[in-house]
Amino acid sequence: MKVVKFGGSSVADATQIKKITNIIEADKKRKVIVVSAPGKRFPDDTKTTDLLIRLGELVQKQESYTAIYHQVIERFSLMVEDLGLQKVVLSQIKSTIEEAISKVSAREDNGMDTLKACGEDGTAHVLSAYLQNQGHASSYVNPKQAGILVSEQPGGALVLNESFEKLYQLREREEILVIPGFFGYTPEGKLVTFSRGGSDISGSIVAAGLKAELYENFTDVDSVFCVNPAIVHQPKQLTSLTYREMRELSYAGFSVFHDEALIPAFKNKIPVCIKNTNNPDGKGTMIVSERAEGNDHVVGIASDTGFLNLYVSKYLMNREIGFGRKLLQILEDEEISFEHAPSGIDDMSVIIRDHQLPKDKEAMVVDRIKRELKVDMLDIERNMAMIMLVGEGMNQTVGIASKAAAAFRDANVNIEMINQGSSEVSMMFGVKSDQLSTAVQSLYKAFFEVS
Structure with missing residues (x-):
């Protein structure tokens, strides 16, 4: 079994949803999918999570939020329409967002977390429904159903150890499972998010819990570069890294991976492969516990x-x-x-x-x-x-x-x-x-x- 995570650029619109469906269909081992909120469709676009944060800020200030609310709904409405999905999918997404707005308005301590999580949650509903339309047995799985238990630290939750045993039970299900990333639930049932970029953390947690043979993280680059390509033109691509190397690199400015994301995979020795949604046949970069010694002392x-x-x-x-x-x-x-x-x-x-x-x-x-x-x-x-x-x-x-x-x-x-x-x-x-x-x-x- 492989656990696959698709980042924001990979789920930005209907065209990208169709691409990732092809990727899922290309390998029957890709049984558990973790998704981010829709990212930028073009350079000047706004990420859905940023729209949701702005929406929440306006609600908190008791200012008019109608325009930005419609922007968020329009993102999902276009996806639902372009993918030929039933309107009930959009209704479910709307209902979730409106319930979250109510929590923010009531100043509940996890209100903003609940609203921020609506991006990932909406993507998961859309992808699961589209997979079903394409003739696949697929289910949306809420993190609470999956068993992702976290500490009560809004915006910075940490996974609890009992999550991994609960997640392992998902192996018994035969259909393709689609799980929204970025958030989990406290043992008392309160929704709490990981830190920003936390869908990578979710993917790693799910891979560790399911004891996957591989955790594939699809993004918008062919591989990890040895240096920021904005500073050095066409730098060397890395085909293999160790967990410790990637952890150090991601902490210190590499934007491919959230710097906390590898910890669950690292502890459970799950190999990770970073791949490009727009070039899924590319080799990508493997992240492993150990690699063969070579002359590349500095990677x-x-x-x-x-x-x-x-x-x-x-x-x-x-x-x-x-x-x-x-x-x-x-x-x-x-x-x-x-x-x-x-x-x-x-x-x-x-x-x-x-x-x-x-x-x-x-x-x-x-x-x-x-x-x-x-x-x-x-x-x-x-x-x-x-x-x-x-x-x-x-x-x-x-x-x-x-x-x-x-x-x-x-x-x-x-x-x-x-x-x-x-x-x-x-x-x-x-x-x-x-x-x-x-x-x-x-x-x-x-x-x-x-x-």
Whole structure:
């Protein structure tokens, strides 16, 4: 059995629904399908989830939402009409959206989650109905029926272990099952969503629960590239990655996979294949627990902007028991999460996503650190970018750091921060945001272009 997940671009309209139906029909092992909300049909289009979020915001503000409500309904109405489905399908979708609007209006704590989930839910109803029209035995399966149990953290739910045993029971069903991604239910029956992009998480959870032989994730690219193709023209395609490599890459800016998505598959050793809906016969990229050793010690270069460096210095910091804990406690008190915290004898840097420390909160945090920790120096440097070299073979290969440093030198880019990941499969560099592209291009030339 294969579990197949189709992303937003793969279910954007009726034409795409027909494409994915052909993909499902091409392999009888594709028995369980997880779907996203309809994505963009063209570059300037708006994703359905974004429309639903805007709709919810207007409801919360008690402002008129009729126009945007009709936009959402029109997306599904066009799909239902173009696929020749019965109007009862659209009626079901409308009813679900209106019920969710009522929850938002009543200010129920999971109201927005319920509304955001309507995109995936609507897609699942449409696809299941179309498969039936094409002569297939198919059923829509709500995550509650499937047994996807999650923690009560609106917008950031975590799967509960008892889900996997419940999901395994779906193997007894013979028809094609279509499950909406992105959300689950608490043991008390409350709908809660995963973080944004969480349909990837749903697909991985379902694959793990069913003990699938393969989890196929269909998107709009032929494979994973070793670097962002917006920075490097026609970069090398990767045919194979390990879970740890993909996890590091997706965390650090690769947009193909949600960075939490692989965890259930990783724990259950389910191989994952990323494929292109528009080129389903392409080889794609396999993500496995282990791969054969080769010369590709660095398999990818991930990069992202939007960071800041909170730098503190204090003489004999290394002898002050609890300094690091106290610093991070201040951040926790102010509800600020951090990404990395490299340190030296007398200094420590804390890398934070820029949005976590807005300007209006910065003065308070600075004051607390100076007052409570008595630091000699404190500096906040914004407009930072992070570049990550990733590869399982890096920790066993001499000269990776020196080769990277030479690439930065050749690009005339100053390294603001360097951190060897504790996973031993990554090495991170901090640079100024405006030097990101230059640095990445130089690193690509050093590690991937044959001289």
